[in-house]
Amino acid sequence: MRAQCQCGQLTVELPGPSPAVVACHCIACQRRSGSPFGVLAYYPEELLAVAGEGKRFERATDEGNRFETVFCPECGSTVYARTAKHPSMIGSPWALSPILLSQLPFALFGRNRCITG
Ligand SMILES: [Zn+2]
Numbered sequence: 001m002r003a004q005c006q007c008g009q010l011t012v013e014l015p016g017p018s019p020a021v022v023a024c025h026c027i028a029c030q031r032r033s034g035s036p037f038g039v040l041a042y043y044p045e046e047l048l049a050v051a052g053e054g055k056r057f058e059r060a061t062d063e064g065n066r067f068e069t070v071f072c073p074e075c076g077s078t079v080y081a082r083t084a085k086h087p088s089m090i091g092s093p094w095a096l097s098p099i100l101l102s103q104l105p106f107a108l109f110g111r112n113r114c115i116t117g
């Protein structure tokens with residue numbers, strides 16, 4: 001099962017259903033995703049295999065942690081993300097892999113605080 005960017009240059013192999021699908025509708029996640037919710041499917045890092053070239057963007061979260069997204073420098077899609085709060089977990093956007101769409105997010109969070117950070 002593969003999550004990939006628009007142009008296909010940057011990919012993440014996913015092992016299967018995610019143990020934690022998180023939806024956040026804080027302003028930063030809306031800006032990142034361009035949609036009402038930023039939804040990430042998290043996995044332990046060692047279960048994922050990343051291929052291709054990614055560019056990193058890091059921001060502070062409302063809780064004072066750091067949140068990093070990695071996106072394709074060619075087409076701009078975010079392909080994975082990580083929060084300093086849970087550094088051993090990597091999140092891949094929910095909609096990038098068809099199988100993840102069958103998993104409903106388990107959490108929704110408030111507009112002014114980021115659940116992923
Ligand atoms: Zn791309």
Ligand SMILES: [Zn+2]
Nearest residue numbers: 024026029114
């Ligand atoms: Zn958020």
